[in-house]
Amino acid sequence: MALLEVNDLVMYYRTRKGTVKAVDHVSFEIEKGETLAIVGESGCGKSSLSRAIIRLLPRNVEVYEGKVFLNGTNIMELSEEQFRKEIRWRKISMVFQGALNALNPVLKVGEQVAEPLIIHMGMDKKEAIREAREMIKQVGIAEAFVDRYPFELSGGMRQRIVIAMALITDPDLVILDEPTSALDVITQANVMNLLKRLKKERDLTYIFITHDIALASELADKMATMYAGQVIELADSESYFGKPLHPYTQKLLGSVPTLREDKEITSIPGTPPNLLNPPVGCRFRPRCDQAMEICEEEPPMFSLDGEHRVKCWLYRGEE
Amino acid sequence: MSVVSEELSLKGVVKELLSYKSAILGLIILAGLIVLSIYAILFTPFAESGALWNDQQVWLKYPRTAAPEWTNIFSGKKLPKNVYVNMSKPVNISKEGTRIKRTYISEFSFNYDDTPSEVIFFFNASYEKLRPKISILWIRPDGENLSLGEYKIRKGGTSIYLSNNLRLISDLQETIEERLGKKVNKSLTLEDILFRDFRTGDVMKGTYTVRLDVLVKNETDRVEWQGIVYGKVYGLAGTDDKRRPLHLGLLWGAPIALAFGLVASLSITFIQLIISAISGYYGGKVDSVIQRLTEIYMILPFLPMLVLVQLLYGMNLWRLLLLLIVLSIFGTSVKTYRVWVMQLKSYPYVEAAKAYGASNMRIIFLYILPRLIPPTIPSLVLAVPGYVFLEAALAFLGLSDVNIVTWGRIVEEAFSEGALYKGYYHWVLMPSLMLVITAISFALIGIALDRIVNPKLKEM
Secondary structure, eight states, X not given: OOSEEEEEEEEEEEETTEEEEEEEEEEEXXXXXXXXXXXXXXXXXXXXXXXXXXXXXXXXXXXXXEEEEETTEEGGGXXXXXXXXXXXXXXXXXXXXXXXXXXXXXXXXXXXXXXXXXXXXXXXXXXXHHHHHHHHHHTTOOGGGGGSOGGGSOXXXXXXXXXXXXXXXXXXXXXXXXXXXXXXXXHHHHHHHHHHHHHHHHTOEEEEEESOHHXXXXXXXXXXXXXXXXEXXXXXXXXXXXXXXXXXXXXXXXXXXXXXXXXXXOOOOSOOOOTTSOOSSSTTGGGOTTOOGGGGSOOOOEEETTTEEEOOGGGTTOO | OOOTTOOOOHHHHHHHHTTOHHHHHHHHHHHHHHHHHHHHHHHSOGGGHHHHHHOGGGXXXXXXXXXXXXXXXXXXXXXXXXXXXXXXXXXXXXEETTEEEEEEEXXXXXXXXXXXXXXXXXXXXXXXXXXXXXXXXXXXXXOOEEEEEXXXXXXXXXXXXXXXOHHXXXXXXXXXXXXXXXXXXXXXXXXXXXXXXXTTOOBOOEEEEEEEEEEESSTTOXXXXXXXXXXXXXXXXXXXXXOOBHHHHHHHHHHHHHHHHHHHHHHHHXXXXXXXXXXXXXXXXXXXXXXXXXXXXXXXXXXXXXXXXXXXXXXXXHHHHHHHHHHHTTOTHHHHHHHHHHHHHTSHHHHHHHHTTXXXXXXXXXXXXXXXXXXXXXXXXXXXXXXXXXXXXXXXXXXXXXXXXXHHHHHHHHHHTTHHHXXXXXXXXXXXXXXXXXXXXXXXXXXXXXXXXSTHHHHO
16 A cells, blocks of 8 residues: 555635646655655646645635545545644655745744654653754754754755754655755755665655756656646656656756766747646647647546556557 | 844843943933832832821921922022931929929021921820920020920820911010010011021021920829921922922832833733734634724724723722723734734744644744744833823823822822922922933833844934
């Protein structure tokens, strides 16, 4: 049984201009210990997907439905209070985009890391801070920083604190929402190494959300491409990088320079679609150079070679 | 004012505060007021202050409406202070018929430029049958002897007010006219008669003698006495028309003024913060209700309502404080604070807190309110004198607690006795000075704090 199974998850926002289809019938599953990397352009709904999983909904949400099974139970059926108490941080935790702002400026980092323990495990403050101290050491920050305030820490350290905070309750699943996007390359590498080490040591399951394909390839066991609110390709890393099927994934990979081979860097024509009224049928159709007539109809998810799934008419009949 | 990115530590604020000379002055005044308050509570009968203040018997030995002593420096005249004529051992004990006569002679020196305000003799007698009889003889430095009459005294305490004994005064005036051999055209006061040179009209300096004869029936009958020549200046702040020394009133008023101002300001600010946090954070219907309530409160006339309730119920000071808080919690600041809360609640760290399951109350109290407190501190400090003045204003309207001494009440008493009209300026000025000093102290600190917490002002 998969650790997490997402089935037809939908989340639409209501805005003055109309409905934004940020997450549109998304399905995937993750086994325990696996890392799923979700890549896509800015504004394709990656962060919305992660928020939909942990049910951190904005005020203007219009539609929020589908099924999310965690260890076999549908967590979409839980009440808000049950979800807050039983799922958030106990089962699923999250590392936020831009750790610089994800810390309470008036709490010392030790107290900050201890917060989930105090809230969820009912620990008293002293005990929780003792645990937090351990965790902070594990993410590679000297103990002396436990009594500092967030503004006294560097960006990389703050990101480590946020990671420590995500791991302190020993959750089953950690959602990493662009955990390194605000960091410089060296710090990024350090944080990635930390995430790898923690994964090995604690047998963690990650959903890694990023727009950086190179970074995703370092950590991912499985890859997913998101485009205009939909997952359009889902495969294990080997076949994803070795033999990408969707034209969009192909172009996406083609736009990233690699060290091993000498290749022409290509760009994708056009702009990402507006999620207010995405194109009818295949959403990539207007930018696709292999578009056909049938593409005006919405393609289903085709499963190839066992586990390689792709949402493109090109692979009709190849199942 | 914005709440964005203020990483202010308490230590940093204090350090920066001390770099403002005005703030240091404010802090010194405030420290002085606090020391006064602590002194008043620990070393004076503060708990009974209200009862003492209302008890006229307590203050008998203080001069009436005396100016502060330091006014001598400005007037250039040496106005008299209280002079006590104390009982010593009797110089002579003799028999007079069936009675025993004890004669006392007491001397005092009087070296002031003006006559005293009053002369009173106090007696305390215990006897068996007949009431003791006393007679007083006043011997001036120029040798004139004036008899101040004979009196029978009762058991317990007796006070003989010489200064308003009109018959005595007219008798004495006649005596003087006889000795001078001519009429004095104006009517003299007792003090004029006792202390002025008849011919020149100057105040006589030198040693005065009081001879007091006490006639008692039995050997065991006791009569204790003391004469007081009341001055025209007293202490640091003078006295009022009920002889109460104002410095005590000012002292007792200090802790009440500070407590009233601080408690009002602190509790109103914090309750407003909490209300606006709830309003801004939850939004929706809760927000609507709180905002509409605030608007209603903004329209209600605050002072007239306070006056009306106080007039009908005549509450004590602390109930009045409670009423004041209740009438202020939905003040205009709720609107300002709410906007800050709405700004803060969209911050990523608040969202993160929601993600890791912090309850709404935890988010409000641990994530949002602590960030609102620094920018509200200056206005909190600046509001303190406002509430002190409000209490004074109510007292001035005669609506404050009559069982507590406050600065406002002293001003009110002065006003109702026509202190300014009669020239007792100190009576109005001293409590007003305390009020103004308190206001200045908080204003100096508040303005400096505002500059630190809201650095935009610094550039202007």
